Amino acid sequence: MKNVLIINGHQKYEEIAEGKLTQTFINKAQSFFENNNFEVKHSIVESDYNIKEELEKFKWADYILFQYPVYWMGVPWLTKKYMDEMFSGGNKTVTFINDGRSRSDSSKKYGSGGLMTDKKYMLSLTYNCPSSEFSNKDGFFDGLSLDEANIAVHKTFQFCGAKPLETYAIHDIFKTDLDINSELKKFEDILIKNFL
Template sequence: MKNVFIINAHEAYPFSEGKLNATLVHRAKTHLTQKGYDVRITTMKDDYDVEQELANHQWADVLILQSPVNWMEVPWSFNRYMDTVYSAGMGGQLCDGDGRSRQDPSQQYGTGGTLTNTKYMLSLTLNAPKAAFDDPNQWFFEGKGLDDLFWPMHLNFKFFGMHPMKTFACFDVMKNPDIENDFIRFEAHLNKHFELLPSA
C-alpha cells in the first residue's frame, strides 16, 4: 500500500470557504508523504481530466474522500464528478458493468468492480454534533450512525470492488468547533491506519 489518491469534494459557499477541508487534505498529504507514500490530489474547484481521474483511481492503493456533509450528502460538484468520471469508468477501468450475467440477471448485482485491491476512507466535516448519532433518544438521526447516513457513498465504492477503512469525522464545525483537537484526532487516525513504509 503505497499510492494514496485524495479527493477534496468541497464546494465553496459564502458561509463555507473550504479552509477546514483544504487543511485536512494538506495535513494528510504532508503526513503520508513523510511516511513514504506517493500522494495525488484532485479538488472540485479545479479542472480535471476524466481519463486522468480514472487513471488516478486505478493507480491508488487507497482513496481518501475528504468532504463536507452538505444536506446529508456530498456537495453537488462531487456528484457531478461521479456522474462524469464514474460513468466513464463502467467499461473496465472501475468496473465491468454491474456484475450480473445474462443467464441469471437476478443474481450478483454490484459484483463487477475491478478495484478489488483498493481501499477507501471517508473523512467528513459536518455541523451536526457527534452526540446526534448512534443514540436512539436523539430525534433527528433516530439512532443511526454517520456511516448509515453515508451508506450510499459506501455502496458507490463497493460497486467498484473497494474495501472500507474506518471513517473519520470532524463534528459540530460551525456552531461548536474544536478544530485543533480535530487535527490531533486526524493525525492519530492516519497513524493508526497508515503504517510507516520501509523506504521512508
C-alpha cells in the same frame, strides 16, 4: 511505495463554506503520507478536471482519501457530479465491468462487478451537526451510525469493489470553541490506524 489519491470534494459558498477546514485536513493528510513514504496525487472537484486524467489517478491509486463537507445530508452537488463522471466514466476500464449479475450464473449478485477490488478508501467528513445525533435512537438520524447516514457514498465505492477504511468526521464545525488541534490529532490517529 503505496499510492494515495486525495480527493478534495469541497464546493465553495461565500461566507458559509470557504474551504479552509477541508484544506486544513488535506494539508495534514499530505504531510502524514509524505512522512510515511506514500506517493500522493490530488483531485479537486471544484476545478476544470479532465475525466480521462482523473480516471488514470483512480487506476494508479492503492488508496483514496475522500475529504468533503456534508451539505444537506450528502455530498455537495459538484462532488456528486464528479462521482457520477468518474464512476460511470470508468465503466469497463477502471471502476466496474458490469453490475455483477449473469444470466447464466444466478450465484453472481448485483454489485459484484467492480474493478477496484485492489483499492481501499477512507471518508473524512466535516459536519455542522453534533456527533450525538448519530447512533442515537432519539437523534436526528433516527439511530443511524455515521457510516449508515453516509451509505450512498459507501455503496458507490462498494459497487466498484473498493474496501472501506475507518471513517473520520469533525462535528459542530461552527462552534466557537472548536479545538482544531485536538481534531487534527484524532484525524492523524485514524490515518495511522488505516494506513500504517
